[in-house]
Amino acid sequence: MSSTEQRVAVVTGAARGIGAATAVRLAAEGRAVAVIDLDEAACKDTVEKITAAGGRAIAVGADVSDEAQVEAAIARVAEELGAPTILVNNAGVLRDNLLFKMSASDWDTVMNVHLRGSFLMTRAVQKHMVDAGFGRIVNLSSSSALGNRGQVNYSAAKAGLQGFTKTLAKELGKFGITANSVAPGFIATEMTKATAERVGMGFEDFKAAAATQIPVHRVGEPEDIANAIAFFTGDAAGFVSGQVLYVAGGPLN
Numbered sequence: 001m002s003s004t005e006q007r008v009a010v011v012t013g014a015a016r017g018i019g020a021a022t023a024v025r026l027a028a029e030g031r032a033v034a035v036i037d038l039d040e041a042a043c044k045d046t047v048e049k050i051t052a053a054g055g056r057a058i059a060v061g062a063d064v065s066d067e068a069q070v071e072a073a074i075a076r077v078a079e080e081l082g083a084p085t086i087l088v089n090n091a092g093v094l095r096d097n098l099l100f101k102m103s104a105s106d107w108d109t110v111m112n113v114h115l116r117g118s119f120l121m122t123r124a125v126q127k128h129m130v131d132a133g134f135g136r137i138v139n140l141s142s143s144s145a146l147g148n149r150g151q152v153n154y155s156a157a158k159a160g161l162q163g164f165t166k167t168l169a170k171e172l173g174k175f176g177i178t179a180n181s182v183a184p185g186f187i188a189t190e191m192t193k194a195t196a197e198r199v200g201m202g203f204e205d206f207k208a209a210a211a212t213q214i215p216v217h218r219v220g221e222p223e224d225i226a227n228a229i230a231f232f233t234g235d236a237a238g239f240v241s242g243q244v245l246y247v248a249g250g251p252l253n
């Protein structure tokens, strides 16, 4: 890569929350960023934040669990921004319920977005990484990978992403590609806000209660996760691969 070339990063689920903070942070690191989410219009705020700060970004609407949409999205990114060599698989959904009440469709939705989505995106982007002899993949796992009541679907998907990450690291390492996983604890986003609503608590009370269980005595912010992702996607992190980093304000067990 010449000094004038910019690496191109793809961040999924980047209209808001952790994905939006990551897109903004990677742009601040000098990356051109494809802001991907289900609804292209919803990506506008993230793109504007990046371009207002002098960065390059485009909004791309795609469902990560749809093979044709993923292929089309990555083709568009390559055409408009350049070949992507950084991928952050962040798009996610919750469909929480106790096992005996969980529908098969809630199981499938969570598997499709987290696992199938990360698989399709990674398969589409890896050819550009192999051609470039460089790649950085980060998959969003979760502290729920260790088991969490009411999340049998989500915890299985997030644990699955850890195995996915380690296998990518082994298969793709020889092409200059690293794969790592960031596993957040409680982060204040629309996702945790929805959980507060589901259990009938105000978000501020919910966060305060969570903070008492966290060694640093606060909940996480999206930027806490973006910082870890910035490290893994950096040029200097080429010897760090196949790792899972829990970013949770303390140890989990």
Ligand code: NAP
Pocket: 012, 013, 014, 015, 016, 017, 018, 019, 036, 037, 038, 039, 062, 063, 064, 065, 089, 090, 091, 092, 093, 113, 117, 140, 141, 142, 143, 183, 184, 185, 186, 187, 188, 189, 190, 191, 192
């Ligand atoms: P969030 O605020 O709910 O944002 C997730 C984004 O992903 C939304 O913009 C959502 O779009 C998008 N998305 C959902 N399904 C998609 C699909 N099929 N294709 C493309 N985009 C899709 O969530 P977050 O809290 O920032 O979480 C980001 C990631 O971190 C997720 O993988 C989550 O599981 C993980 N995580 C979060 C926490 C936490 O405490 N917040 C903890 C551990 C792990 P719509 O708005 O249109 O649905």
